[in-house]
Amino acid sequence: MQPAPPAAAAPLTAQVSPQVSEIILIVGHGSREDSGNREIREFTEQWRARQPGWRIELCFIEFAPPELNAALLAAGRAARRVLVVPLILNAAGHVKMEIPEAIEAARAACPQAEILLAPHLGASDPVLTVLRRRLRGAMATLDMPDPTTTGVVLLGRGSSDRGANGDMAKMARWLLEEGDHELVDLAFTGITWPRLEKVVQRQVLLGMRQVVVLPYYLYTGTLMQRIHRQVEHLRAQYPQVRFACTEHFGFEAEIFALMEERVENLRAGVPDSRLPCDGCSYREIAHDLGHGHSHAHTHAPGPDHGHAHGAGDGHDHGHAHGHEHGHEHGHDHGHGHEHEHGHEHHHGHDHGKAGVPA
Known part of the structure; x- marks a missing residue:
């Protein structure tokens, strides 16, 4: 009799048991090219092997399951503390806008859980x-x-x-x-x-x-x-x-060590000035004006939180839907990810700054 095939991995909502003490939630970007998503999943498995005592889960901002918002809600309902760690090099719109917004929603839905956001990997x-x-x-x-x-x-x-x-x-x-x-x-x-x-x-x-x-x-x-x-x-x-x-470098030992440093700093309550916009008043202003999360708010880091507002309504709506439509990302929402379809859309509704390249 042939042994039964191994069961497929259950989604995060089914994996977590009620009220575990802590879940570490990796946030990957996600790609239309599934080989990239498979590599992030492999990174997650390798990190679990490095840290067998940690409960590490994975989600994606787009293009691959489990999706960020659903994974955050599931983790917040299942754990007393959720540490959100972006596996992302640069802080553009996803890191500055979408991840913090998803965390805000999860905090509202899961008030019993402490949900903390680590900085992206960044220049280091x-x-x-x-x-x-x-x-x-x-x-x-x-x-x-x-x-x-x-x-x-x-x-x-x-x-x-x-x-x-x-x-x-x-x-x-x-x-x-x-x-x-x-x-x-x-x-x-x-x-x-x-x-x-x-x-x-x-x-x-x-x-x-x-x-x-x-x-x-x-x-x-x-x-x-x-x-x-x-x-x-x-x-x-x-x-x-x-x-x-050279090749991409997401499996280098330094990347694992950086992610572990992010986790330990969150646990220790160590502040990090690179933390992008968790609770940022700029996003609140954007919502009040009905602009949502995905409109190229040129949140450049700077002395005054770097919200590089132009003379107009202050957010470079530059819809740089920089759709480098070659999609590694759905639409640059002005957030600096590329759409890999080979042509570049520059919708420039540039409300705030004239002459900014999309």
Whole structure:
């Protein structure tokens, strides 16, 4: 008699038992490319193996189950404390608006539960360590591993949120200061500029004989696939230049350690100035004006909470529906995620700031 096949994993609502002491809820972005979602699920399994005493669950903002709002409600009904930990590199609209809004709703529905939000991963020394290690490995594959003639391009998703783009600019600057390369540039796959092809053109004109492309991505997806295609095109366009391109880095030990640090800081009540907009008055103003969560509120970090309001109603409704419609995300709501359908919509209802690129 054949043994029965293993049962499929139950959804979060069925997995949690009433009133466990604590649930750690990972929030992933979610992708239309299921290979990326599978990698986040694999990360969750590996983290559970690292921390067998922790109750770790996973949800996604979009494109994959379990969905953020439902998972938060289930966790809040089942646990006395829920620690929400975004597995996200940059703080654009999802981190600044949608996750805090979902937490507010869960707190209202589950007043008996303490629900706490950790900061996103962000620009940090551990992420810099990963990038430097990846850069060293890429240099080792080149025929002439000379940093003075090797340009570096840190390549990220791109956002209509200047704070998210600024975090990437910070990482590019740190790479420059911590290494021997004379040229470390920033490029984006969509929404904002410059793009990879333009940056490589400049580096070649400046005399670079090799170029290393460092994708600033945790997991695979359609954008990572597109990056590798772009690098192949560049190799054909510049046969005299040697290219190296690294992979995404979501399984590096530093990422697990950062997530664990976020959990321990929440447990200890350690404040973190990077915590984006949990209870933010700007979102309350947006709701009062009937704007909801998904309209490119350019929440750039800054001295006064960085809500970069323009002269108008103050939120850059820039609907930068930056739909880089190549979908790694449904619509850039101005929140800096790309729509991987290959064309870029710029609906710019720019109520607050004229001239902001979508």
